[in-house]
Amino acid sequence: MPRPDERRDSAEAGIVPFVSLVLTGRNDGYGGDFLARFFRTLRFNHEQLTSRSIAHEIVFVEWAPPANRPLIREFVFEALPELDAGICSWFVVDARYQRELSLNPRLEYLEFPAKNVGIRRARGRFVLTTNCDVYFGRHVMDVLARGALETGVLYRAPRHDVNLSSRRQTVDWTELEDPRHLAGPAHVLKPPYYGSATGDFVLLDTASFHAIGGFNEVYRVARIGIDRNVIVKALSSGLTVADIGGPVYHENHEGSYRLNPRAFAGREAEAPWGDRRWHSGGVSYVNPPTWGLSAAPTRELGERAWILDFSWSAVPPLVDLKHVVLPTARGSGPPPGHYVRKH
Amino acid sequence: MKRLLREWLAAVGVVSARRHNAALQQLETLKAISAERKNSASAAASRAQELEARLRRQSDEAGKLQQKMDKWKEQRQHDFRQLQLQLAKTERELKVARDHLMAIEVKLDILEGAANVLDTRTRVALSSQRGGTGAPA
Numbered sequence: 001m002p003r004p005d006e007r008r009d010s011a012e013a014g015i016v017p018f019v020s021l022v023l024t025g026r027n028d029g030y031g032g033d034f035l036a037r038f039f040r041t042l043r044f045n046h047e048q049l050t051s052r053s054i055a056h057e058i059v060f061v062e063w064a065p066p067a068n069r070p071l072i073r074e075f076v077f078e079a080l081p082e083l084d085a086g087i088c089s090w091f092v093v094d095a096r097y098q099r100e101l102s103l104n105p106r107l108e109y110l111e112f113p114a115k116n117v118g119i120r121r122a123r124g125r126f127v128l129t130t131n132c133d134v135y136f137g138r139h140v141m142d143v144l145a146r147g148a149l150e151t152g153v154l155y156r157a158p159r160h161d162v163n164l165s166s167r168r169q170t171v172d173w174t175e176l177e178d179p180r181h182l183a184g185p186a187h188v189l190k191p192p193y194y195g196s197a198t199g200d201f202v203l204l205d206t207a208s209f210h211a212i213g214g215f216n217e218v219y220r221v222a223r224i225g226i227d228r229n230v231i232v233k234a235l236s237s238g239l240t241v242a243d244i245g246g247p248v249y250h251e252n253h254e255g256s257y258r259l260n261p262r263a264f265a266g267r268e269a270e271a272p273w274g275d276r277r278w279h280s281g282g283v284s285y286v287n288p289p290t291w292g293l294s295a296a297p298t299r300e301l302g303e304r305a306w307i308l309d310f311s312w313s314a315v316p317p318l319v320d321l322k323h324v325v326l327p328t329a330r331g332s333g334p335p336p337g338h339y340v341r342k343h
Numbered sequence: 344m345k346r347l348l349r350e351w352l353a354a355v356g357v358v359s360a361r362r363h364n365a366a367l368q369q370l371e372t373l374k375a376i377s378a379e380r381k382n383s384a385s386a387a388a389s390r391a392q393e394l395e396a397r398l399r400r401q402s403d404e405a406g407k408l409q410q411k412m413d414k415w416k417e418q419r420q421h422d423f424r425q426l427q428l429q430l431a432k433t434e435r436e437l438k439v440a441r442d443h444l445m446a447i448e449v450k451l452d453i454l455e456g457a458a459n460v461l462d463t464r465t466r467v468a469l470s471s472q473r474g475g476t477g478a479p480a
Contacts, residue, residue, distance in 0.1 A: 103456030283445055283449050
């Protein structure tokens with residue numbers, strides 16, 4: 001296996017980066033100052049990856065951007081001059097996809113179909129789907145630098161929620177690793193799902209990610225639990241799920257599900273993330289061959305940037321019940337009593 | 344002298360009538376006792392035979408009961424094994440049923456979501472056709 005820095009040389013030659021970071025967002029002020037948070041984490045992660053000579057690609061999916069605001073791409077390179085546009089792949093997705101894909105009008109952002117757009121188009125040998133407010137820990141960086149990743153293994157990392165000053169432009173290890181900044185007890189991942197904030201860190205080789213067809217696009221009723229559901233799909237497909245061995249740090253912000261997961265207790269149908277009680281640990285799925293909007297017509301927007309125009313041929317069926325399937329192998333079932341909803 | 348004479352007569356087998364009568368009476372008593380004992384022995388022997396026969400019958404009965412019990416025990420062990428197998432099968436079926444129930448609930452979620460989406464789209468379409476508010480005509 002070539003070293004990650006050798007892969008960087010290849011990537012610079014336009015071949016294969018070692019890892020593609022798949023991120024999604026839009027300029028809508030999500031969770032307060034979204035852009036500042038995103039730029040802080042992107043700057044930190046990019047700097048750390050670069051300093052360790054880890055050849056990486058940043059795949060950003062600007063999902064259903066608001067028509068009345070500029071695209072993030074228009075000022076990301078200004079905010080982060082150190083970021084080379086050549087290592088970025090930028091996809092702007094027509095807002096109609098959000099409207100036509102959604103099976104729940106309360107979901108304002110179909111995070112996982114958006115991430116699938118990036119997974120489907122990522123060039124790296126490994127794909128790491130994460131969020132715009134997540135800093136990778138030292139151990140994660142070391143593993144990537146050593147290239148110590150196996151194919152067929154879905155890696156998870158525990159999330160440490162931290163309170164950081166929102167006025168800072170940069171963050172360093174001292175701040176991230178200061179236990180006083182921890183917003184609560186550090187999470188411990190437990191088999192078989194190694195769940196808890198799965199969406200913040202799913203790392204898998206690209207071929208396996210393509211084999212399982214990305215995140216669930218059949219169940220578009222909730223955003224919550226889709227990340228956990230990909231673990232069921234992975235286990236059911238014969239992949240191994242493992243803890244990478246070190247944490248990622250999530251910057252707390254207003255509107256975060258983690259801050260108040262029970263905010264919609266008793267009125268789950270109204271939650272902006274959908275009903276958290278759906279059986280995400282119990283069923284698997286088979287995405288349509290067009291997953292990740294692969295059939296969407298693309299237009300070039302600039303250097304390594306494209307617009308995915310709307311086309312009905314790219315939209316998966318509204319209902320595709322035969323592709324909700326039972327997992328062939330699951331670590332463990334939900335305990336009795338959790339199968340049927342308690343209204 | 345009298346005593347000597349009596350001893351001498353006794354030596355030749357002559358006793359007085361009184362003694363002879365007493366001896367005869369004792370003999371009769373002993374004969375009666377002997378007969379009575381014989382009867383008792385005979386009764387005891389027949390009782391013993393009867394008890395032996397009863398013992399044999401009861402042994403046979405016990406043997407049969409033991410056989411029955413062994414058979415019953417074997418049957419119960421077989422039934423227990425069958426119940427264990429049935430329980431394992433039922434547990435498996437219950438898990439499968441629960442899995443199917445989950446899948447059905449997930450599918451119902453999708454159907455409900457789709458129905459709501461279609462309802463909204465229909466209302467919007469009808470509203471724009473009629474140029475009204477979307478309220479039923």
